[in-house]
Amino acid sequence: MVIQRAIHGGQVYQLAKRLGRPVETLVDYSASMNPLGTSASVLKAMHHAVDECQHYPDPDSEELRARLSQEHGIAEEAILVGNGSVEIIRALPKALGLRHGLIVGPTFSEFERSLRLAGVATSSVDAVSAQRYAPPLESLLDVLKKWKRPLRLKGAVSNYAVFVCNPNSPTGRHISRRDFRHIISAVNRIGCWLIVDEAFIDWCPSHSLMPDLSRCPRLVILRSFTKFFSIPGIRLGYVVGASSVIQSIQAQLPPWSVNHVAQAAGLAALNDWRFRQRSLTFMQQERTRLLRQLRALPRLRVMTSQANFVMVEVSSQVVADTVVSRLQTQGVLVRDCQTFPGMMQPALRFAVRLRRDNHGLVQALKHILDDMKM
């Protein structure tokens, strides 16, 4: 069976080629990066690191792991750095010896793809439009209750995993640490894995499960430098979990998968506290503004968000297709959510960008939606 390549946002090179325009002239709302861009200190560290590329990179990213250990108050042995968090997501099914993955959707398609590529069975519990995509906690806990007995009987407890993205993409909704306590209790009782993807958690750091690691031996947390530090082209992410788990994941990865420039970027990024604080303050204000402006437009149902993007439902897939294609002709990319597994309603996702860009997006949307009324 051939498993199709996933569709992701950020396809600027393809659009630039199609329009015959340079990449820098496009405006990308489809991949959600920090609107403040890459910080000056990260750029400087990367330039410096390029001069040192005549050596192999440190295969264990030791300096970066030491800094992450300090950042999260956890042992270095509990951390593994990867070539983007997606490299680690790919390695997880084999590393954990999974037989079943339950995905809390609609969400990032690489969980399902990675499981299927490894021949692992999947199922899902999905957030629904009627509840404005609030995470489906009750349904998840119900499934976990049902898992308990058969899993014990078959002795297969350790091969099942729950995949949760928090805050979730594309919905923007989050699960609070308090609500996670119920999931953690159920997972601890059953003895399955809990994989939490915190790729967007830097935008709402108080909801991270890092402080809960010691309470859940089978908790594995994925983190990414891509979004908050706006370095998608560099590829840098990491995973945190029990040291035995970290060793199993590492065994699945090629040597030197994290290059020297990426390691230097990660260190500089973590140390740039001013940029981190400025980014959070900016996002809180600008996201509120953008949500307000979008809510004033016709035919959009705007979801609340804890991340650096917002999702809006539209009345039909025709509307979604029209918005996507008309914006593309203007060199603007937005994310059509129909390719997210578990997404039942037509919807679009927009990154929160700088104020001027966001204003431009709202105006362009208004024109397109007004035209469609006629």
Ligand SMILES: Cc1ncc(COP(=O)(O)O)c(C=O)c1O
């Ligand atoms: C939820 C989620 N997790 C992980 C990733 C991959 O991140 P990285 O660039 O670290 O591989 C993405 C990228 O879009 C994502 O949306």
